[in-house]
Amino acid sequence: MNKTQAAIAAGYSEKNAQRAGTMLASKNHPKVLDRIITLQENAAYRAGLDLGTHLTDLKDIRDGAMRNGAWSAAVTAEVSRGKAAGLYINRSELTVNKVETMSKDDILARMQQLYHETGGILPPGTVIIEGESRTLDD
Numbered sequence: 001m002n003k004t005q006a007a008i009a010a011g012y013s014e015k016n017a018q019r020a021g022t023m024l025a026s027k028n029h030p031k032v033l034d035r036i037i038t039l040q041e042n043a044a045y046r047a048g049l050d051l052g053t054h055l056t057d058l059k060d061i062r063d064g065a066m067r068n069g070a071w072s073a074a075v076t077a078e079v080s081r082g083k084a085a086g087l088y089i090n091r092s093e094l095t096v097n098k099v100e101t102m103s104k105d106d107i108l109a110r111m112q113q114l115y116h117e118t119g120g121i122l123p124p125g126t127v128i129i130e131g132e133s134r135t136l137d138d
Helices: 003-009 014-024 030-046 051-067 071-084 104-117
Strands: none
Touching (some): 003 014
16 A cells, blocks of 8 residues: 555545645654554565565575676666665655745745645644735834
């Protein structure tokens, strides 16, 4: 089950499930992360899989591919070993709106739109300002 499927199973709408799943699996929700880790460890144990065995199997696959001259497969196996060992960090960034190019009113409107689209799934401590803005004279 992936994060989106888990969010749907937890009652989030399909429209917001991907965002909710990603948000809930972040470090801002340590209880959720702890539960995910526990479930993954249990699944790995039931499958007879541990990191050492996994890395050894990938090394064997890499070595076999190299013996057969299958360099692409060898590289793929080696990269997979590195990922499993935690040597690679998967980073992705999505920029929808650049705050630098938005007015204050645009930013507030976007924040409200995101709040309503996500059903209130915003990071803890996020403040939503309701109402109209106005400029005060000195």
